[in-house]
Amino acid sequence: GLDTSFHYFVGTVSPFGNSMILIGRDKITEIDREYCTINLTSGNLMAGAMNIVSDVETRIDDIAFDPFFGTLFGYDSQNRHLVNLTTSGVVTSVGFQTLSGIASMGSLFFDHHGNLFAYGSTGGAETTLYLLDKRNGAIVAQKNPGPPGNFTDGCSCPFRLSFEKTVSPALVLPCGEVTYTYSILNTAGSAYTQVDLIDTLPSGFVITALDGVPAISQILSGVGSNVLHIHDLHVLLGTNKITVRARVGDVPPGIYGSQAVFGPFPEAFPSPFLSNDPTEPGNNDPTLVTVAEREAVLSDTTLVLCEGAALILEAAVAADTYLWSDGSTGNTLEVEVPGLYWVEASTACAAYRDTLEVLEQEEPLVVDLGADISIRLGDQFVPQYTTNATGTLQFSWSASGSTALNCPGCAHPASEPFENTVYRLRLTDGNGCEAVDSILVTVIPNLEVYTANAFSPNADGVNDVFYIQGKVAAPVLYLRIFDRWGALVFECRDGLVNDPGCGWNGKFKGKPMPEGVYVFVAEMALPGGFSQQLSGSVSLLR
Template sequence: IPGVYRNRAVLGMLPAALGQARFSDDPRTPLVDSTTLTVFGVESDTVFVEQLICNGQPLVLDGRPYGASFLWEDGSTGPLLTVSSAGEYQLAVFDGCQPSFVFFTVVEGDFIEARFPDDKVSIHLGEEYRIEPILSNSGDTLIIGWNDPLGNSLSCTDCLTPTAKPLDHTLYTLRVSNGLCADTALLTFLVDKSRRIYAPTAFSPNGDGRNDYFFLQSPDFGILRSLSVFDRWGNQVFHSTEAALNEASSGWDGQVRGKPAAAGPYLWTAEIEFIGEIREVFAREVNLVR
């Protein structure tokens, strides 16, 4: 402790014949000339730093803003110390001869975690998919943000369960925060761009309400730009344009100029425009059964 101190020894119970001057190492020996000691304190700065650790993730404590050389309480001498749990961590820093002390208080933030049941989702082009992440949050606040690389393929970017309709493979990033801690989760969408067309190989236009029409079906969004049917000699017996898929009324009813067509094989061709302004031509055979 800084201050001024004096030393004096005392020696007693001696015979008078010994006189007044004596050498002695007894701490009780009287000393005429006292020794004065002045103790000077060393100036030092103490810094207290509080930092947050989240979800058990490593946290790096940085001593560089406080000095040029370092000594952590665990004996390490680098400027950085990586910790993985809450607690008190002490650092002595030196800049020339003046030591300083930094006390890091690491506190645990409110836990938050986001994840998906699967990190990959496969859909067909044009399909929608409702995203349902699994969320754990011990905080009172929830802030949600989605990164939509395609720009408009999510129904919302600030809700927890958006509906996705991507037109291409994409990687969505979900970031959640409770104001203290945050977490991110990644979800990959794989988009199958093959076009699916279902056409009957036979139909029976006999008015019984079953298979009375030849028409094209598809679960993929598209417009039937044209549909033509030809007999075995190449004569066109049916033609329609700008019709709808999946509707019997847009197909052939088995009539040729108002009369029942003959039973047998017929060739059909169709041009369909799918989502994304992609057009494809299909050609197959269908049997008319009487």
């Protein structure tokens, strides 16, 4: 059993789910002494322990397993750095930076991408979320404030297996060839062995080749059969891929599905563990192959040739050979003139011919954004256009410089340019033809800024600070305030419009100033190296 003379503040469950790891801490010295495990699969929850082995005394706040590599990480607040722990109780900190400013990390956890996070503090309540580099223990990013807490804990569920099965091509002729890809993503923190992968392909399909099967595994059924059975498959951490090439039989047109089964795995995983096709909308979907109808070799019957452009015709089905009307033998054909084109797609047991008519564009596609315009700094600009395009339109907007569009794929995106900006639209019509136009928007450097004529710094949360306000958060080069005798009582440099942090709270050298009228001057930076000044008076009320 566990030694009751120790505290057990820190614990986690192993990737297999069969044991719990605990750190035993001396109640008097508050130093870690034991690495303990509890067998979760036994009815009486047998516990074992071994001494912590470390060059220095540790006080580990929390531990977590890396879902990709199975390594156990911890944060040692005694020495203020990350540590690794082994199953024999050895604690090492080699290669980890010292985080001298971090007093505690009560929560240590991974996401399913293998990123290491912590929730801790520089002293006092824990309020900061940290992203850590698990290679060297450095802080990559941090965000605060969060909810305050002491002795916080956090957990996530990154330990998972995903089993996907895809096929390419998904549309074939009878007797065509397809390739199935089985992708197994293992972020369960541990490799698995003695696993079977079984898949029965549709009747009439025959496996012709396998790739990616570990040499240590046994192929009980494969090439020459429609049944795939791999025994004692080793599922390593990370991505495992197996590809299977199969020849489709002389079968009638239709949809042919199959789904693989995988296992056995611990009870935390599905049973049976079925493959999922990620191209389908649901979960645990079978993988579908469509054997094409005769008229499905080309997906279109007519296409429009855009002015000044070439058109690529492409066979929609996979075949062994292709023959186009001009004698070419690839699966695509580039055409530059209107006309009637055909392609013949062939396999050992099928030869399908399909035709397509290429039409000439009736008139050139035009889009017009209008004449260049000027707007005042801080005004919103929403571009308008005229066009002769028909059908479903696609919009692709861009803006020069630092101007940001709220929706580059919308018909009328909005923005508030801070500088002269060129807006460019690439418009695509329902036939795939494109037209481009641009417009220059000149921004007149004139800020709409203002200030209150009075303020009352009485800490009631209303009008407590005097600062520059306006439509645009432009840089404030300086804000200076003088008393009636011309003495400087406040100055802010390098602030922003609408920022109370660059404002006066009615104090000078920490002491409240008396009621009265004060004079201010300010200067704001404008695009192109220009600036704008603002001056006036303000009444301080008590």
